[in-house]
Amino acid sequence: MEAASRIKLVVLSILLLCSSILSACAFKDIDRRLFVSVIGIDPAEKIENGFKVTLKIAIPFGAIKQSSRPTFAYLSEEGETVGEAIRMLETHVDKVLELGHMKTIVINEELLKDDLEEFMNFFVRRGDVQMIAYVTAARPSAETILKVEPNTEAPASISFFNFFGETGTESPFIVTTYLFEFRRDYFAKGIDPVLPIMETNKDHTELIVNKSLVIGKKGKTLELDSIMTKYYNSLVHKASGFSYKIQQDGLHLLLNLDVVKMHYKILSEGERPSKIVMHIMKSGVVGESNKPLSPKKLSEYDKLAEDAMTKKVRHLLLYLQEENLDPFGFGLRYRASKLHSADPYKAWEEAYPEIDFDIIMKVELKSTGVTE
Amino acid sequence: MNRFLYYLILLNMVVNIVVEVPKILIDHSHRGAITSMLLALVIGVSFNWIVIKLFKEHPGRSLPELLHDYVPSWISKPILLYFAFTWFFAGFLSIAAFTFLLKRFLTPEMSTYIIISTFVFLISYGILMKTQSLLNSVELILVLNLPIVIFLISKVYSDRSMEWDYVKVALTYSNNPPDYSAVTAAIYPLLGIVNIIIFNRHILEKVDMRMKQFFIILLAGAATLFTSYFIPLGYIGFGVSENVQYPWILTSDSIRLKYGLIERFIFIFLLIFLSLSFLNTTIHWHVAQKLLDSFHRTKKLIINEKDYNPYVWIVVFWVITFIGIGRMTEYQLFLYGKYFFNQQPLFAVVLIGSLMLIKRGAKKKWKQPAESN
Numbered sequence: 001m002e003a004a005s006r007i008k009l010v011v012l013s014i015l016l017l018c019s020s021i022l023s024a025c026a027f028k029d030i031d032r033r034l035f036v037s038v039i040g041i042d043p044a045e046k047i048e049n050g051f052k053v054t055l056k057i058a059i060p061f062g063a064i065k066q067s068s069r070p071t072f073a074y075l076s077e078e079g080e081t082v083g084e085a086i087r088m089l090e091t092h093v094d095k096v097l098e099l100g101h102m103k104t105i106v107i108n109e110e111l112l113k114d115d116l117e118e119f120m121n122f123f124v125r126r127g128d129v130q131m132i133a134y135v136t137a138a139r140p141s142a143e144t145i146l147k148v149e150p151n152t153e154a155p156a157s158i159s160f161f162n163f164f165g166e167t168g169t170e171s172p173f174i175v176t177t178y179l180f181e182f183r184r185d186y187f188a189k190g191i192d193p194v195l196p197i198m199e200t201n202k203d204h205t206e207l208i209v210n211k212s213l214v215i216g217k218k219g220k221t222l223e224l225d226s227i228m229t230k231y232y233n234s235l236v237h238k239a240s241g242f243s244y245k246i247q248q249d250g251l252h253l254l255l256n257l258d259v260v261k262m263h264y265k266i267l268s269e270g271e272r273p274s275k276i277v278m279h280i281m282k283s284g285v286v287g288e289s290n291k292p293l294s295p296k297k298l299s300e301y302d303k304l305a306e307d308a309m310t311k312k313v314r315h316l317l318l319y320l321q322e323e324n325l326d327p328f329g330f331g332l333r334y335r336a337s338k339l340h341s342a343d344p345y346k347a348w349e350e351a352y353p354e355i356d357f358d359i360i361m362k363v364e365l366k367s368t369g370v371t372e
Numbered sequence: 373m374n375r376f377l378y379y380l381i382l383l384n385m386v387v388n389i390v391v392e393v394p395k396i397l398i399d400h401s402h403r404g405a406i407t408s409m410l411l412a413l414v415i416g417v418s419f420n421w422i423v424i425k426l427f428k429e430h431p432g433r434s435l436p437e438l439l440h441d442y443v444p445s446w447i448s449k450p451i452l453l454y455f456a457f458t459w460f461f462a463g464f465l466s467i468a469a470f471t472f473l474l475k476r477f478l479t480p481e482m483s484t485y486i487i488i489s490t491f492v493f494l495i496s497y498g499i500l501m502k503t504q505s506l507l508n509s510v511e512l513i514l515v516l517n518l519p520i521v522i523f524l525i526s527k528v529y530s531d532r533s534m535e536w537d538y539v540k541v542a543l544t545y546s547n548n549p550p551d552y553s554a555v556t557a558a559i560y561p562l563l564g565i566v567n568i569i570i571f572n573r574h575i576l577e578k579v580d581m582r583m584k585q586f587f588i589i590l591l592a593g594a595a596t597l598f599t600s601y602f603i604p605l606g607y608i609g610f611g612v613s614e615n616v617q618y619p620w621i622l623t624s625d626s627i628r629l630k631y632g633l634i635e636r637f638i639f640i641f642l643l644i645f646l647s648l649s650f651l652n653t654t655i656h657w658h659v660a661q662k663l664l665d666s667f668h669r670t671k672k673l674i675i676n677e678k679d680y681n682p683y684v685w686i687v688v689f690w691v692i693t694f695i696g697i698g699r700m701t702e703y704q705l706f707l708y709g710k711y712f713f714n715q716q717p718l719f720a721v722v723l724i725g726s727l728m729l730i731k732r733g734a735k736k737k738w739k740q741p742a743e744s745n
Contacts, residue, residue, distance in 0.1 A: 132625065165630065180608070180622065184607065184609035187612040188610065332535075333540075339547055
């Protein structure tokens with residue numbers, strides 16, 4: 001054998017031998033990990049200004065067929081900060097707590113009235129928490145919500161994940177807010193984030209999401225009821241399946257709208273923003289009626305729907321304006337319209353409480369449904 | 373223009389979308405990032421033009437050969453050493469950046485040294501390849517990866533959570549004067565052409581740049597800088613992003629592939645950019661090793677007609693990398709990165725200066741061409 005190839009052989013075998021002392025990328029097996037799926041945060045009961053962290057952990061089992069219900073374990077601990085509580089929880093279990101699959105953060109409604117930077121810090125600073133985790137407010141408390149195991153929950157699935165992001169159910173009543181959106185809009189000037197509120201029924205067998213909470217700066221929060229949530233969601237997130245009820249002169253219609261388009265302009269008078277002109281276009285079909293309908297009169301129904309919906313949208317906008325909250329991001333849009341040196345945000349803050357809204361609604365009903 | 377030149381330029385652009393450049397630009401978002409980018413675009417593309425024009429006169433010859441032929445060695449040696457150091461450091465920085473990234477986001481439990489070694493060993497193989505084979509593998513990897521990069525970037529652009537209002541707010545800061553650090557950081561992605569100093573030897577045809585090519589590079593550069601700076605703002609928010617270490621990683625983590633095989637975009641994104649960064653580092657170190665070879669080589673290491681000089685340099689690279697990155701903190705990474713970007717004008721002056729010297733030397737026949745290879 002030649003000298004060169006012998007050296008090569010020796011080097012190669014040494015390298016191969018070295019690989020046996022590698023600790024396999026320091027990787028821990030799946031049975032030494034606990035996958036945290038939902039994390040809930042409540043105010044602490046024992047510690048002042050502390051947090052109570054509850055983790056919902058999915059317990060893996062051999063075969064899906066063996067189990068008729070999903071199995072979860074719950075861990076709770078209090079600490080001065082979120083990180084501290086989780087650090088202590090690591091000593092309560094024999095396995096590594098893995099946050100990489102954690103997809104929903106449930107925060108007690110009460111906590112949202114305080115300064116939020118502390119949570120945000122924990123979740124953003126840790127590299128393993130997904131920025132596409134959903135954030136939601138909980139009523140009455142995060143722990144109660146976390147411990148709900150809905151009857152409809154299938155084995156090997158978690159209903160918390162299916163509610164949002166149009167993964168499972170798709171409803172205009174459900175607002176989806178990702179962690180990165182929440183962080184972005186919470187810190188930015190000119191827009192306020194909106195979180196869905198998660199509730200449960202009396203015997204804790206259902207999760208209910210149809211309201212939302214606007215989180216303002218300085219700990220100001222405002223609840224939007226289901227109707228307002230629906231309007232917010234359909235205008236900002238273009239949520240379809242928007243079923244709208246109209247009642248007039250004994251006529252009772254339920255519209256199924258599948259296209260919603262919205263754009264708006266901010267008009268200024270001199271240096272001062274004075275009016276927001278909002279164009280809304282909706283199109284769809286009639287879903288339910290208490291009287292027979294005539295396809296010839298579709299444009300009449302259009303008109304009816306336009307009037308009724310304009311009223312509702314105006315109500316929502318004025319309601320938000322009264323509380324000086326801006327989840328639509330009008331302020332942000334206005335900031336973008338002028339050079340920063342003109343300080344448009346200051347002008348906006350002064351003008352927003354008195355600004356006018358002009359809503360131009362256009363409804364196009366395509367059909368009366370399957371029957372007339 | 374030769375297609376390999378495009379590859380070198382494009383590769384450097386794509387790789388630098390991700391780590392240090394956007395961080396520095398976003399740090400300067402209240403201090404003239406936009407004007408800096410415009411200025412950098414003009415300077416960067418003209419620099420491409422100048423370098424290509426100067427090399428056009430010496431087809432098929434690399435810079436060390438030209439220096440050897442036309443410039444006295446007391447000038448050429450320091451220049452070669454300086455260039456070698458610059459190229460080594462460029463590669464070093466991207467290995468460091470990706471080591472930190474992997475440690476933070478993909479394999480938090482792995483030892484830093486194991487991560488570095490996976491990089492270094494693979495890259496060393498690339499360094500030892502023939503220059504022509506390296507060029508071919510660059511072509512292959514780019515052709516395979518660029519479509520995916522385009523898909524990923526277009527996904528980032530078109531995602532519903534992208535809030536363009538933040539981008540517009542960022543644009544309202546376009547009346548600030550440019551800042552030195554921001555300009556140099558924005559120039560860096562446009563400098564892929566400088567690898568020509570070694571690769572020119574194997575790029576024989578069409579080393580030229582006309583108006584058409586000029587505009588192609590200008591457009592590609594503008595798109596790169598725009599993507600690199602503005603897109604993260606749409607996800608992280610304007611005025612909130614300054615304290616974020618890796619704006620692009622946070623951005624890529626903010627995108628959900630609802631119907632994708634993997635729901636989290638970040639993993640595909642990281643892996644693709646990792647592979648391209650690998651390639652770019654290989655090129656950097658290949659150039660560094662070639663420069664060092666012409667700086668100094670001993671006959672003692674030629675055993676049985678096999679040259680072991682490159683291996684010595686590679687071992688030097690390994691040692692510096694292991695010790696350097698093992699001890700570095702993330703803060704230092706960004707600090708050294710900034711220093712590195714800030715010294716680019718010196719680099720440009722030395723490169724153009726040495727090419728001018730070569731031009732003069734060639735005219736005067738200061739020294740007769742010793743060997744013709």
